[in-house]
Structure formats: structure tokens, C-alpha cells
Amino acid sequence: MGRFQNTGQPDWDWWSKLWPTPGETLRELGLESGESVAEVGCGSGYFALPAARIVEPKPVYAVDLDETLLAELDRIAGRQAIENVVPITVTPGT
Numbered sequence: 001m002g003r004f005q006n007t008g009q010p011d012w013d014w015w016s017k018l019w020p021t022p023g024e025t026l027r028e029l030g031l032e033s034g035e036s037v038a039e040v041g042c043g044s045g046y047f048a049l050p051a052a053r054i055v056e057p058k059p060v061y062a063v064d065l066d067e068t069l070l071a072e073l074d075r076i077a078g079r080q081a082i083e084n085v086v087p088i089t090v091t092p093g094t
Contacts, residue, residue, distance in 0.1 A: 015046045023050035034058055045073035046086070052082045063088045 017050045026047065031037060031054050034045050038061035042048045048062040060087050064070050070087040 003010050019046075019092075022047050023054060023068055026051055026054060031055065037061070038063060040064075042070075042073065044069045045076055048073060048078060049080065049082060050083055052077070052085045056084050059086050061086050061088055063090055065092065 004072075015022075029057060031051060035055050036058045037051050037055055040053065040063045042062040042064050043066070045062060046083045048060050052060040054094055062070065064073075064087075067089050070089055073085065074087050
């Protein structure tokens with residue numbers, strides 16, 4: 001099986017129309033300070049980054065197939081001084 005190509009994930013403007021306040025959405029779902037969390041299919045971090053702010057200093061495991069999106073997540077986290085996001089690249093079939 002060949003590698004997956006970019007999934008064509010929508011950009012943040014698209015996501016913000018569905019969930020304009022991702023941090024508030026996560027809190028409403030019960031995410032609290034001091035909890036570890038994993039986001040599978042995290043893309044470039046629309047939910048992973050707000051989750052990291054909520055649970056800090058606990059880790060947010062950001063899991064995705066697309067290394068390009070994870071690299072973007074890592075860059076954004078660095079710019080925002082978020083240090084508890086752990087990007088994890090997965091390979092289909094493993």
C-alpha cells in the first residue's frame with residue numbers, strides 16, 4: 001500500500017464556521033486542567049492547540065497520518081509557546 005497523500009483537510013476558516021470557539025467546545029465536552037488527551041486525526045491542530053492550553057502541563061498527543069499537517073501544528077505550537085503538544089505520525093496498517 002502506498003503512502004497517503006495530503007488529506008485535503010479544510011483550513012481553519014472552514015472549521016471556525018462549525019466550531020467558532022474550540023476551547024469552549026472542549027470545556028463543554030468536559031476537558032479539564034490536568035488531564036492528558038489524544039486527538040486522533042488532529043490535522044494542523046485546530047482542537048489540539050486549545051486542548052493543550054486547557055490541560056497544561058499534561059500532554060496532548062496529536063495523532064495524524066499527514067506529516068505535513070503535523071509539521072504545521074508543530075510550527076504553530078512553537079509560535080504560540082505551547083510546549084505540551086506531542087505530534088505523532090501514524091502509518092496505516094501498523
